[in-house]
Each structure stands twice: as C-alpha cells, then as structure tokens.
Amino acid sequence: MTESSVHPALWPAPHATGAVDATVTVPGSKSVTNRALVLAALSSEPGWLRRPLRSRDTLLMAQALRTLGVGIEEGVGPDGSGEAWRIIPAGLHGPATVDVGNAGTVMRFLPPVACLADGPVRFDGDARSYERPLHGVIDALRALGARIDDDLRGALPLTVHGAGALDGGPVAIDASSSSQFVSALLLSAPRFNQGVEVRHTGSTLPSMPHIRMTVDMLRAAGAQVDEPETGGEPNVWRVSPSALLGRDLTVEPDLSNAQPFLAAALVTGGRVTVPDWPTRTTQPGDALREIFTAMGGSCELTERGLTFTGSGRIHGIDVDLGEVGELTPGIAALAALADSPSTLSGVAHLRLHETDRLAALTKEINGLGGDVTETADGLMIKPRPLQGGVFHTYDDHRMATAAAVIGLAVPGVEVENVATTAKTLPDFPDLWTGMLDSDPDTVGVSPGALGIPVEKPGA
Missing domain, CATH: 3.65.10.10 (Enolpyruvate transferase domain)
Incomplete structure (x- = not known):
C-alpha cells in the first residue's frame, strides 16, 4: 500500500x-447505473436510463461501451423530466481498448461483454487496478470457451479475443474475494449460446446484496434466473439464453x-x-x-x-x-x-x-x-x-x-x-x-x- x-x-x-x-x-447509485448500462447495451431494443450517476466509474463504463459500438446519448428524458441517457444497442466490435480506471464494475463486468464482440478488446487501467483480482472472471470465461491473454497474471492488463459469441454453460468459480465475479458472468449470460450456470465453490461470499441486485435487474430486463434466494440450489445461479428488453429505468x-x-x-x-x-x-x-x-x-x-x-x-x-x-x-x-x-x-x-x-x-x-x-x-x-x-x-x-x-x-x-x-x-x-x-x-x-x-x- x-x-x-x-x-x-x-x-x-x-x-x-x-x-x-x-x-x-x-x-x-453507481451499482445500479453500471449494471443498467451493461444490460441496456446487450438488449434487443433501445432503452432509457433516467437520473444516472455521472461519476468517474460510470463515465468510464459508458465510454467503454461506446468504444465497443454501443450508442449512448446524454440529454433529457422524452418527457423533459431531467437528465437521462438513451442507450442504443449495436453489434459489438473490436479492435478496441477499454480504460477501466480503478472501477471494479468496469474491469469485471466488461470482459464477458467483450467475448461477444467481433475482434480483440484490450483492458487497461490505473496502477492499482493491476493489483485487484480478476482471476475469477478470467478463469471462468476460459472455461466457457473464451480466449484471453493476460500472461497468466489473473489481473490487468489483458486482451479478450472476442469471437462474436460465447458457448457458455456450467462453470465453477471461487468468488470469495469479490461478489462481482458472479455478477459479471450473470449480466452477460442471456447472450451466451447456452446461458450460464455459475457455481460458487468458496467458503464465503461477500456482498450478497449486490448479487441480489444483479438478479433483480436481469429479471426486470426479461431474463430467466434460477438462484438460491428463490429456492434454487445453494451457491448456484442459472441464467437461460434469451433476448433482453430495453427498459425505461430511473436510478435510485x-x-x-x-x-x-x-x-x-x-x-x-x-x-x-x-x-x-x-x-x-x-x-x-x-x-x-x-x-x-x-x-x-x-x-x-x-x-x-x-x-x-x-x-x-x-x-x-x-x-x-x-x-x-x-x-x-x-x-x-x-x-x-x-x-x-x-x-x-x-x-x-x-x-x-x-x-x-x-x-x-x-x-x-x-x-x-x-x-x-x-x-x-x-x-x-x-x-x-x-x-x-x-x-x-x-x-x-x-x-x-x-x-x-x-x-x-x-x-x-x-x-x-x-x-x-x-x-x-x-x-x-x-x-x-x-x-x-x-x-x-x-x-x-x-x-x-x-x-x-x-x-x-x-x-
């Protein structure tokens, strides 16, 4: 330190x-804003995000998605009720370079999205971002069929070689160091060919409310999610492949x-x-x-x-x-x-x-x-x-x-x-x-x- x-x-x-x-x-909320941006970018139709947080972390997320081809227009809502962002999904593409800053949501949520892009996507960020763990996301994506170059560091910088799609399916990870490992895989899972089944193998799982937030927002966007909170298998989350709906969401x-x-x-x-x-x-x-x-x-x-x-x-x-x-x-x-x-x-x-x-x-x-x-x-x-x-x-x-x-x-x-x-x-x-x-x-x-x-x- x-x-x-x-x-x-x-x-x-x-x-x-x-x-x-x-x-x-x-x-x-930063957590709501950045999850909503990812889900809107992967949706099948445009959506609105009202009262988004404008901060370093959220602007990094928005710029990263723009770099991948997503349209994000900043202005006021259709009823003139205050600041809103219009998110227009598009075909994701590389080559691209994403600056994650030191934002955990950007460095963890976007590599799965990059797997769906057509071309390589390089991720880099602040010096501290190199020290933060990413192994849970990297190892899981490799197990699901992705090609990632990180020199076996399990951390930034890295390059995701997007192939336009990802097989998906079952994967086991240890998310003891960050619940964002689970959320990262779930957010993009509806676009994976087989969806995903994420099984947490660690002894502890911090920040469960953030996983609940991810699940609730996925369901609101039309995804089918089976999770422990609603009678599913303990420490296992399943998301079926499906189209996501464009939403009109007001951020808390x-x-x-x-x-x-x-x-x-x-x-x-x-x-x-x-x-x-x-x-x-x-x-x-x-x-x-x-x-x-x-x-x-x-x-x-x-x-x-x-x-x-x-x-x-x-x-x-x-x-x-x-x-x-x-x-x-x-x-x-x-x-x-x-x-x-x-x-x-x-x-x-x-x-x-x-x-x-x-x-x-x-x-x-x-x-x-x-x-x-x-x-x-x-x-x-x-x-x-x-x-x-x-x-x-x-x-x-x-x-x-x-x-x-x-x-x-x-x-x-x-x-x-x-x-x-x-x-x-x-x-x-x-x-x-x-x-x-x-x-x-x-x-x-x-x-x-x-x-x-x-x-x-x-x-």
Whole structure:
C-alpha cells in the first residue's frame, strides 16, 4: 500500500460546532447505473436510463461501451423530466481498448461483454487496478470457451479475443474475494449460446446484496434466473439464453453514498433527510438504517425520504459487515468517535478493494491518535481522544468520506486528495459544506446563509 501522490493538495475538513439540520439530495447509485448500462447495451431494443450517476466509474463504463459500438446519448428524458441517457444497442466490435480506471464494475463486468464482440478488446487501467483480482472472471470465461491473454497474471492488463459469441454453460468459480465475479458472468449470460450456470465453490461470499441486485435487474430486463434466494440450489445461479428488453429505468439514490451525510447527524446530534429513499431495494446501503440506529440514532422513512436523527451520543457496535463491506470505512470513522469499543468483522475481502481498506483505516485513524487493530477479517476499534492531522486516502473515495466524518468532531483534520471522491460522489466537498450550511427546508445541499456555525480551517 502506497500513499497517493497524484493529487497531494490537502482539504481542511470542516469542523462542526453545532447540530446539522439539512436535506441532502444524493446522486444516483453507481451499482445500479453500471449494471443498467451493461444490460441496456446487450438488449434487443433501445432503452432509457433516467437520473444516472455521472461519476468517474460510470463515465468510464459508458465510454467503454461506446468504444465497443454501443450508442449512448446524454440529454433529457422524452418527457423533459431531467437528465437521462438513451442507450442504443449495436453489434459489438473490436479492435478496441477499454480504460477501466480503478472501477471494479468496469474491469469485471466488461470482459464477458467483450467475448461477444467481433475482434480483440484490450483492458487497461490505473496502477492499482493491476493489483485487484480478476482471476475469477478470467478463469471462468476460459472455461466457457473464451480466449484471453493476460500472461497468466489473473489481473490487468489483458486482451479478450472476442469471437462474436460465447458457448457458455456450467462453470465453477471461487468468488470469495469479490461478489462481482458472479455478477459479471450473470449480466452477460442471456447472450451466451447456452446461458450460464455459475457455481460458487468458496467458503464465503461477500456482498450478497449486490448479487441480489444483479438478479433483480436481469429479471426486470426479461431474463430467466434460477438462484438460491428463490429456492434454487445453494451457491448456484442459472441464467437461460434469451433476448433482453430495453427498459425505461430511473436510478435510485446511492444509499452507500448517503452514509457520510447520515453519519453527520449522528456525530453532531442533528438531523439529515435523504429524499427518495426507496421502500424496497437491494442496495447494501439500506442496512445503514439498522446499523446507525444501533449506534445511537433513530430514523423515519416517509414519502419525503429517510430522516435520520442523532441522539448526541455514538455507541460502539459489534457487527458482521460481510454483506455490506463498502460501509466499513464510514462505520470505522464513527466507531473511533464512539463511547465504547467496536468490532467490525466479515470484511477480509476489503484488503482487495480500491486500497487495502483495513490497513489504511488502521494507519490513518491511529495516525490521529486512535486505537485500531486489524484482525483476520476486520477491525477492533477502541475510542480514544483524537487530534488533527493529515488523513491519507490512497485514491479511495470511501477513505476520503470517512475522514470528513471524523473531521466534524476533530478540529484540524486535513484530507489528502479529497478529489478521489469523484469516483462515485461528484462534488463531494461542495455537498459536504453545503450540508453544514444549508437551510433544512431546502431540498439539496447548496450553501446558504442559515444553519449551524461551522469552523473551516484554512478557509
């Protein structure tokens, strides 16, 4: 793990001196947006994607699909109801080069799509992307009949030699390091000649809500899916070959990206409302309602959205985050500010994310005076008085937002490369300061003249 030197500028994290009271409109879900783009690209007819997330990860996905021949037109919906993308499927082709950045969804979801292209497709990306595991997808595609050159690294860079089709059929993989291995195969499976039967052979399977999201979105697009959640064989998913339907889909707010804003209510004993929180969703971020309530707050879900209210105290928690690992950095930040110890478990796979998140959280929180210890599958956090200092992000968006949460309670926290939040949460610094300054009756997070006093070191 190396500290980022790409964007060394330090962002003074605002320090709150009163209770937050704001309404925060959170941009759309990255996970939904990128799955929807893949399914629309493989459909038999054009479709609409409304309120898509525009962030580095989703723009990389859209550009990659354009490179393969898919039409993606950005504008407003047919009824003028806001931003929408029109996706027009086309024959996939190479030669092409795909830049995955450091987006797990792009590097894992698109090699199966590239197998359906006519010609070679090269995948490359950021330096960190070379270190993230792809063996589950590469080995599975080879077993299903694909030709892939990766110099036997099981990682980027690689070239998929698309033949215009893929046989498909049964395949066994170990997806213990990423549930995206399963989702990657399922998303393209309706276009495989025999569909696919994916059998997970590992002892654990993280982030199951994301697989449920994949299955739900496949079914909504007309695919036939047999899976464990509906009485199928445990750890086995089957997708039959079929045409996919073009859809008119509105993207839900990204509930995981709502985490730092809800955490602000918990830290300051305030109140934050997130409009359009869905009553039913497969997003892992929905677990925040239960987890943050256990840590000392209360929530109410109404037609307006989710309103979360802090009690003025943060309680430690003993929680298995195996299904919702992406929430770990924000929860760790709160745990460092709590009134009792916390144990976060079930997240060994976070060592393989944008950075080694367990090592990074341990180093950076301890660097502010904390007491965090890595375990085999998580973290033990004992609250201690923290002081200001530089919080490195390692080009990881969730490290940056976790630092901002700590900064609310600890003066003098400086976040290195806060711009990395653009990966999934564009304009985070403005959203954050806007929340602290906002009129609580204003939907959105633009700065206003009303609100709590906020110290902004260096401003």
